[in-house]
Amino acid sequence: MADTDVQNGAESAAKVRTLADLARIAGVSAGTVSRALAGNSLVNTKTREKIEAIAREHGFRPNQMASKLRRQKTGVIGVAIPLGHDVRQQISDTFFMTLLGYLADELTEKGYDLMLRRVIPAQDEDWLDRFIGSGMVDGVIVIGQSDQFERIEDVADGYLPMVVWGNHQEGQRHCVVGSNNRLGGKLAAERLIASGAKSLAFLGDTQPIEFAARYAGAKEVAAKMGVAIRPLPTHLSPERTGEEIAKHLREIEGKVDGIFAATDTIAVTCLKELRERGMEVPGQIKIVGFDDLPISSQTMPPLTTVRQDIAAGAKGLVDLLLRRLEGEDTESLVLPPHLVLRETA
Amino acid sequence: MADTDVQNGAESAAKVRTLADLARIAGVSAGTVSRALAGNSLVNTKTREKIEAIAREHGFRPNQMASKLRRQKTGVIGVAIPLGHDVRQQISDTFFMTLLGYLADELTEKGYDLMLRRVIPAQDEDWLDRFIGSGMVDGVIVIGQSDQFERIEDVADGYLPMVVWGNHQEGQRHCVVGSNNRLGGKLAAERLIASGAKSLAFLGDTQPIEFAARYAGAKEVAAKMGVAIRPLPTHLSPERTGEEIAKHLREIEGKVDGIFAATDTIAVTCLKELRERGMEVPGQIKIVGFDDLPISSQTMPPLTTVRQDIAAGAKGLVDLLLRRLEGEDTESLVLPPHLVLRETA
DNA sequence: CAGCAAATTGCAAACGATTGCAATTGTGCG
DNA sequence: CGCACAATTGCAATCGTTTGCAATTTGCTG
The missing domain is CATH 3.40.50.2300 (Response regulator)
Incomplete structure (x- = not known):
């Protein structure tokens, strides 16, 4: 206790950057701190509370990179927008942007972060492999097939956690969500x-x-x-x-x-x-x-x-992707469009 | 050589997941492979070419998490959109979304990735600290001050690499880019x-x-x-x-x-x-x-x-952020708006 | 009070790439 | 032929967390 206080006084709000630092202050081992902060483990309630208190006091946050490296998953879903035809346009296309907004919602709700990447296939042949192989994302959502249908097909064979917004075609191999x-x-x-x-x-x-x-x-x-x-x-x-x-x-x-x-x-x-x-x-x-x-x-x-029901589309994309992350080889999802009768026809 | 071929035959396009794997095949050490792939180092040209060839052949990509952990930078810029008043709206707000599109362009061009996070401050007091402290981003761009002016101010004192799109106010402490x-x-x-x-x-x-x-x-x-x-x-x-x-x-x-x-x-x-x-x-x-x-x-x-000149705004945000990443304590940037005369007034 | 199971905690080995430093090989020159 | 020096390469520590396994402590029972 005295020791803790001394340390507190000396380093105070100074630098508690690692589990080890925190562990030293709390007088336990790094492993215990890790478990305590993970919440659900088998640490003594009292120990956990003490550790949580210290963590809060010092504003400590475990380093995500280390964590992700160790557990081999990132908690990040990549969202790629390939700009095939009309480069400047698509990204500001209201429809895609709205879809992106809903996607952000859905993913956040499921505890995933969203990494956005604009891609110009003409300038970067390898965009999809690079994105997937970067090790920065657990899965990928592609917004719009653009003119990249073939490339996406190629990748789909060897990479399960990918879902694409776009058109569904008889016999295609990649999982797609889109309107009919x-x-x-x-x-x-x-x-x-x-x-x-x-x-x-x-x-x-x-x-x-x-x-x-x-x-x-x-x-x-x-x-x-x-x-x-x-x-x-x-x-x-x-x-x-x-x-x-x-x-x-x-x-x-x-x-x-x-x-x-x-x-x-x-x-x-x-x-x-x-x-x-x-x-x-x-x-x-x-x-x-x-x-x-x-x-x-x-x-x-x-x-x-x-x-087109954008919200339903986003939900579909995320649901299917999560199931694919579990290993399921999901079918595509084709949503029915609806005529909205107003005054121009 | 024979050895290489045997390995090739045995594991072929199998699994070259780590530098060490690749190093084994190439008959060098992991360190050398790392340097070779980094491109500019002091490896023998011949060795490098050989390593590059093998890497290409096996579609090898170094694990980003490990890399980021080791070098202590992520190459990712966080973009937060706080949804203060009108929750569902803002994210689909055309203006913000267009800005986001341009941001994606600018960041990509500078070699950064973009991590998007929608935030509902009312549900998550701690959003900004969490984002920053997550260790997943090198810097943060906040799109719109929403009703979070104070919180942003608080953070700005202790965290340099943050730039905010929004309104500039006399004497404020955070760096902002926005129209007058x-x-x-x-x-x-x-x-x-x-x-x-x-x-x-x-x-x-x-x-x-x-x-x-x-x-x-x-x-x-x-x-x-x-x-x-x-x-x-x-x-x-x-x-x-x-x-x-x-x-x-x-x-x-x-x-x-x-x-x-x-x-x-x-x-x-x-x-x-x-x-x-x-x-x-x-x-x-x-x-x-x-x-x-x-x-x-x-x-x-x-x-x-x-x-409002959205493209200029995005460019300004990114430029300032990059300078802040270098340690410079930049001034805010206030852009002049222009009246566009059409027919409603 | 011995003895055993259950509850906690510590230890140390991963995760995979980077990089300072040392070791090795190769080159040029006296 | 030997030495100094440069060019390459290998070694091993490090980044910070997680987690299986072992060690320790605690709690109970006979």
Whole structure:
């Protein structure tokens, strides 16, 4: 006791950086301190309380690196956002960012930390292996397949704890969570046609696999109903897209009366361009978007769109990943999108 | 050589998990492998190439935990988002998320990883100390002071490598990067008055320190010009805000002809409510927002707003943090906001 | 009070990479 | 041919925690 006090006086709030330091002050061994701080072990209640008190007093926190090294797990989940097509855009893409927010929530709740990594595959062939092999993460969530489908497939064979947000394809080997994009495309086309459109256009890049599926769904419905549909490629970010869309609109004027936008962001920009050209929505031309972002209910008129349930997606990603961390080889999870009927179609 | 081949044949692509494994195959010591892989050291070029080849062949990556433990630095910057007032909102707040995207870029470029942590201070008193003391990050960036100004101040005294996005206040002790909110508020109010408004309102919560400063700036200008201004508190998220704003609008109808919204998000919602009530913008009532989000140029009519340069903010945060990691006690960085003249005022 | 089981605690070996210092090999030159 | 010196490489300690096993203490029972 006296000894403790002396030490206290001498080093006071000085430096208790290691278990050993704390152990010396408490007059026990490092092992005991470790167990005490771990909480649940077999240390005497009295000893534990004493140790906890000292730890609190000195603001001691065990070194995570050492801990992680020893127990061979990090408590960190890596979240990678591959930026395949449209480099600057995707990271600020509202949808992905919102998903990221929910992911942070879910992971925090399960006691994991989140390590975020933007990746430009074109500049770094090896991104996924590097992330996984870094030893810094227990598992990986990839947000968006971008144009990296093959690379992800390759890795999936040898690495269980990985889940991907994106599109599901028959027979694929990596575990994916995502909306049924094809179905979403169908819903959109059906709605456009039901509200009177006679000739459709898909506004957006059809390269990314998710968009391709949306377009395919719409095309299927269009074909069945005997309606034409054409793709009108654009980029994603409003700044660059405005002009592109305006150009498309000039060309299709009078030939198209129903637009399915690959994304709400695109739909909103389109809506604005239409209004500037004096086209009435939904009178002369109808629009359906995809995502149901917060803005979409704030446009004038409010946007009819296909809703993806972001919160459910995040929860799915985390649940599946945790099960994979336990060794289970989980199936993919495909979420049903829902048509949100507002006023543009 | 023969020995190497045998081992190769036996364990082949098997398990080269540690430096020691690799060293055995290469017929050197672990230390040499470490130096070789580190690249720049004093190993014989030939030896290094051989080691690199083997490493590549086996897809070997050194264990980061061990490395970090040994060198006592992690190469990771923690990014904390404290959710003080409006829990669910902030994380999906477009502004913060965009900032986060740019931060990820900047940090990646400088060779750091980013560890994201959402924090609910009300549930976790100790969040900042925990994050810092965890030993998992070399430095911390806090996005938004929320209602945690005091706690951040406390920590700043004893912890250099921390930079905060937020509002700068005379004499504060923590290093902050942010827009000059007061000036922004002035710009907004000046514009509203210049375009003919006779009675102003500030739409948004005045508790958060950034918003308080914006309001203060506007109030100063209003006072000088002999114009009234009143605060109209709201939450941030569109879902909950719509009704609040509608209620405010009902009450101020005819009494206010210039609205300064704390945020573009709020401004956009307000714009919609106004239009639904049949008010003409900017004819009957003028609006100025804050942030200049991508949506803001897409509204109808396009929103006049005060622009914060997010990219510059991110760059500033990272630059200052890196200098602090070197031991420099940097000053805060206050960025000038700019009025973006569009059509709502 | 001996004797044994249960409850605590200490010891020391991991975890895997880094790095100062010493040992070895190789080179050039007298 | 031998020596000084430079270029490489090996050795072993270290980072701080965790954890199996052994040692010690405590508590009970006959």
